[in-house]
Amino acid sequence: MSKRVNEGEVHAHQMTNSHILVNEFGYLEPASLEEAISLLSEYGDRAQVLAGGTNLIVWMKMEQMAPEYVVNIGKLPGLAGVSPQDGRLEIGALTKIRAVRNAPAVRAGYTALAEACASFGSTQIQMMGTLGGNLCNGSPASDTVPALLAFDAQLVIAGPDGERTVAVDEFLIGPGKTALRNSELLTLVQLPHPRPGTGSAFLKISRVEADLAKASAAAALVRDGDRILDCRLAYGSVGPTVMRAQKAEALLAGKLFSAELALEAGKVAAEEITPIDDARSTAWYRREVVKAITHDALQTAWQRAGEQGSRKQEAGSEKRDSPNPQSRIPNSEIELTVNGEQHRLRVRPNELLLNVLRERLELTGAKYGCGIGECGACTVLLNGQPVLACLVLAIAVDGSEVLTVEGLQGPNGELDPLQESFIEQNAFQCGYCTPGMLMMTKNLLQENPSPTEDEIREHLKGNRCRCTGYTAITRAVTSCTATGRS
Numbered sequence: 001m002s003k004r005v006n007e008g009e010v011h012a013h014q015m016t017n018s019h020i021l022v023n024e025f026g027y028l029e030p031a032s033l034e035e036a037i038s039l040l041s042e043y044g045d046r047a048q049v050l051a052g053g054t055n056l057i058v059w060m061k062m063e064q065m066a067p068e069y070v071v072n073i074g075k076l077p078g079l080a081g082v083s084p085q086d087g088r089l090e091i092g093a094l095t096k097i098r099a100v101r102n103a104p105a106v107r108a109g110y111t112a113l114a115e116a117c118a119s120f121g122s123t124q125i126q127m128m129g130t131l132g133g134n135l136c137n138g139s140p141a142s143d144t145v146p147a148l149l150a151f152d153a154q155l156v157i158a159g160p161d162g163e164r165t166v167a168v169d170e171f172l173i174g175p176g177k178t179a180l181r182n183s184e185l186l187t188l189v190q191l192p193h194p195r196p197g198t199g200s201a202f203l204k205i206s207r208v209e210a211d212l213a214k215a216s217a218a219a220a221l222v223r224d225g226d227r228i229l230d231c232r233l234a235y236g237s238v239g240p241t242v243m244r245a246q247k248a249e250a251l252l253a254g255k256l257f258s259a260e261l262a263l264e265a266g267k268v269a270a271e272e273i274t275p276i277d278d279a280r281s282t283a284w285y286r287r288e289v290v291k292a293i294t295h296d297a298l299q300t301a302w303q304r305a306g307e308q309g310s311r312k313q314e315a316g317s318e319k320r321d322s323p324n325p326q327s328r329i330p331n332s333e334i335e336l337t338v339n340g341e342q343h344r345l346r347v348r349p350n351e352l353l354l355n356v357l358r359e360r361l362e363l364t365g366a367k368y369g370c371g372i373g374e375c376g377a378c379t380v381l382l383n384g385q386p387v388l389a390c391l392v393l394a395i396a397v398d399g400s401e402v403l404t405v406e407g408l409q410g411p412n413g414e415l416d417p418l419q420e421s422f423i424e425q426n427a428f429q430c431g432y433c434t435p436g437m438l439m440m441t442k443n444l445l446q447e448n449p450s451p452t453e454d455e456i457r458e459h460l461k462g463n464r465c466r467c468t469g470y471t472a473i474t475r476a477v478t479s480c481t482a483t484g485r486s
């Protein structure tokens with residue numbers, strides 16, 4: 001049962017393992033873009049920007065980074081959402097990967113970008129990570145960047161001297177390095193409207209589905225009858241930055257399309273890239289794979305370009321966040337409603353939501369598995385959306401509602417139908433992964449009451465089970481929906 005913790009009580013951690021944030025830091029939550037830029041100007045290198053936290057919190061946990069201040073831009077108004085404008089599509093930097101993936105305007109006109117977002121990590125990471133964060137971490141393995149490069153995206157950057165716009169090619173400087181200057185923030189990604197006859201595709205090869213790419217490719221081409229008018233090809237995980245293959249593009253431009261030409265372009269691209277051997281793959285393998293994925297991405301993009309004329313554009317306008325003018329002074333006292341019960345607690349900036357739930361509220365259902373976003377054992381619902389509690393700063397979720405596995409049961413202790421189904425179908429053995437599985441399934445059934453087996457597996461791809469196996473878990477979900485109990 002949950003326990004109310006008295007106001008003023010501050011928990012002192014034993015900093016003994018990598019599942020906690022060891023270093024203390026100051027937490028700042030600006031209420032406007034101007035305030036965020038001014039804080040970054042004031043603190044310079046001593047501050048780090050926090051958006052979705054799926055990179056930053058992991059780096060801090062691994063002690064690869066120890067900022068003195070964390071500036072949370074995640075709640076800044078007006079920086080999330082997808083909106084078609086005259087001649088271009090605008091995507092706010094704080095738009096979550098999942099929201100980009102599901103936006104009708106992206107799915108209709110920028111298929112490669114929607115596919116890149118769908119291939120991204122786990123469902124939870126897609127729901128937490130932002131498009132801006134994926135660009136700003138400067139990783140050569142970023143999934144969205146090849147697609148953004150193929151669509152010739154422009155990036156709007158705000159800083160102390162005002163706004164500037166940079167093409168995504170110029171933004172990428174080296175591994176982990178971007179053209180962002182001190183105190184600047186990425187605010188907007190602009191995609192030019194695709195020319196008539198455009199088709200695109202994104203392909204990714206990885207060790208397991210929810211992993212970074214060994215190699216990825218995005219192709220966007222313009223088709224005129226049997227001819228390729230123009231084409232852009234971009235690759236991830238095959239060089240110091242996400243990169244284009246301009247010789248291969250030149251080979252394709254103006255030519256009659258054929259499978260042989262697509263294969264030839266793959267060979268040229270494989271010579272242009274500069275891959276290395278690392279933990280995920282070898283340079284040799286990456287070159288071989290690039291030949292194949294270039295061919296396949298071109299074939300798919302070509303077919304899609306052919307279908308384009310007949311496809312109805314379903315591009316809608318999704319609302320951007322309405323500005324919230326209220327400034328908020330960050331405080332270490334937070335209020336959380338957990339499983340319907342209100343709690344007021346004083347937290348340190350480096351306390352994670354998972355620490356608070358397990359150690360202070362004694363809700364030990366959510367589990368520590370990996371501590372770095374990879375296993376899903378710590379999944380809880382935050383304001384109805386799944387998050388990995390091991391990567392969420394408690395101080396950043398002041399005023400939120402949290403649902404943990406303990407909150408699934410009814411008022412008289414009766415189990416949720418999903419829990420009953422897990423028991424009936426023997427869908428757990430040690431039970432360590434089960435709370436995370438249940439919370440993700442709860443979210444899935446809210447979004448989609450009758451998921452197919454493939455949809456269940458896709459949604460749960462970031463939840464690792466090391467003993468039962470996924471067959472029984474999937475069966476428990478289908479059995480629950482089939483009997484109409486969910």
Ligand SMILES: Cc1cc2nc3c(=O)[nH]c(=O)nc-3n(C[C@H](O)[C@H](O)[C@H](O)COP(=O)(O)OP(=O)(O)OC[C@H]3O[C@@H](n4cnc5c(N)ncnc54)[C@H](O)[C@@H]3O)c2cc1C
Pocket residue numbers: 048049050051052053054055056057058093094097119120121122125128129130131132133134135136137141142143144180184185186187210211212213372373374
């Ligand atoms: C388990 C796991 C799986 C993952 N799988 C994938 C994957 O399959 N593909 C992939 O590409 N990535 C993957 N990632 C990486 C990560 O999720 C993405 O890069 C994500 O998009 C980062 O966004 P964020 O909002 O969480 O960034 P944050 O962690 O908040 O920030 C990342 C960096 O960008 C800076 N930053 C963020 N936003 C801005 C801004 N608007 N202006 C200026 N600077 C900014 C921050 O200072 C920080 O340095 C994975 C991560 C984890 C933990």
Ligand code: FES
Pocket residue numbers: 367368369370371372373374375376377378379388389390391
């Ligand atoms: S403990 Fe949070 S994802 Fe593994």
Ligand code: FES
Pocket residue numbers: 427428429430431432433434464465466467468469
């Ligand atoms: S039941 Fe043991 S990890 Fe899934």
